[in-house]
Amino acid sequence: MGGTSGVPALDELTFKIVSVTNSAQLQGVITDWGGVLTTPILTTVQAWVEADGIDWDSYRTVMRAWVFDAYGPGASQNPVHSLERGECSGAEFEQMLAARLLRTDGGVVTAEGLLQRMFAASARVPAMYDMIRAVRGAGFRTALLSNSWGCDEYPRADFPGLFDAVVISGECGMRKPEQAIFLHAAKSLGLEPEQCVFIDDIEANVAAAAACGMTGVHHTEAAQTAAALRDLLGVPLDGPDPSPEPGRPNRQDW
Numbered sequence: 001m002g003g004t005s006g007v008p009a010l011d012e013l014t015f016k017i018v019s020v021t022n023s024a025q026l027q028g029v030i031t032d033w034g035g036v037l038t039t040p041i042l043t044t045v046q047a048w049v050e051a052d053g054i055d056w057d058s059y060r061t062v063m064r065a066w067v068f069d070a071y072g073p074g075a076s077q078n079p080v081h082s083l084e085r086g087e088c089s090g091a092e093f094e095q096m097l098a099a100r101l102l103r104t105d106g107g108v109v110t111a112e113g114l115l116q117r118m119f120a121a122s123a124r125v126p127a128m129y130d131m132i133r134a135v136r137g138a139g140f141r142t143a144l145l146s147n148s149w150g151c152d153e154y155p156r157a158d159f160p161g162l163f164d165a166v167v168i169s170g171e172c173g174m175r176k177p178e179q180a181i182f183l184h185a186a187k188s189l190g191l192e193p194e195q196c197v198f199i200d201d202i203e204a205n206v207a208a209a210a211a212c213g214m215t216g217v218h219h220t221e222a223a224q225t226a227a228a229l230r231d232l233l234g235v236p237l238d239g240p241d242p243s244p245e246p247g248r249p250n251r252q253d254w
Contacts, residue, residue, distance in 0.1 A: 177208030
């Protein structure tokens with residue numbers, strides 16, 4: 001079994017931003033959580049893989065198949081769907097994933113607490129927090145729309161200062177990129193989809209939001225997302241550090 005040397009370096013990955021504009025007056029901003037208001041998912045996963053001695057190839061093989069099925073065209077039911085909709089518990093998902101993973105030392109992957117360990121290195125991005133606060137301070141309504149991997153990974157004490165509404169997949173039984181959850185998020189703000197900007201690091205979710213009538217912004221790093229919102233909303237935002245963060249792949253590169 002190979003080590004973790006096959007984990008791709010972040011500076012080898014590219015990023016881009018995609019905006020799909022509409023002519024309605026924008027009144028709300030809906031944002032994803034992991035990989036948008038936190039450090040990139042790949043960064044977090046790499047830290048866990050290294051710390052737990054997980055064989056990267058075994059992780060990549062399992063997760064690429066599951067995530068592609070979850071977000072790709074013609075998506076079929078798999079453990080990611082069930083976890084994100086709250087149809088299986090975090091403990092059940094941990095058992096399924098651990099059984100398919102290998103360790104570099106040949107040992108057994110511990111299932112208990114796997115999700116907590118997987119996201120332990122996730123950290124808030126202050127520039128994104130500041131941007132959401134600035135948008136809200138300018139009079140726009142804000143909401144969180146997140147596909148949850150257990151519902152316990154969020155710093156919920158932060159939410160009242162950031163969001164007017166919170167939609168978490170495991171709590172509402174819907175998940176991105178299903179149309180219903182985007183409509184539900186807009187309704188939670190008292191807005192039509194055409195009045196909302198949606199920010200996500202997964203292109204499939206941005207495309208799905210745009211298909212519902214929202215303006216979609218594909219997030220790659222804080223400075224570009226802030227610039228996109230400044231252009232879309234027509235309000236000055238305190239710019240984050242203009243130096244780019246490491247490139248972010250979409251989650252099919254987990």
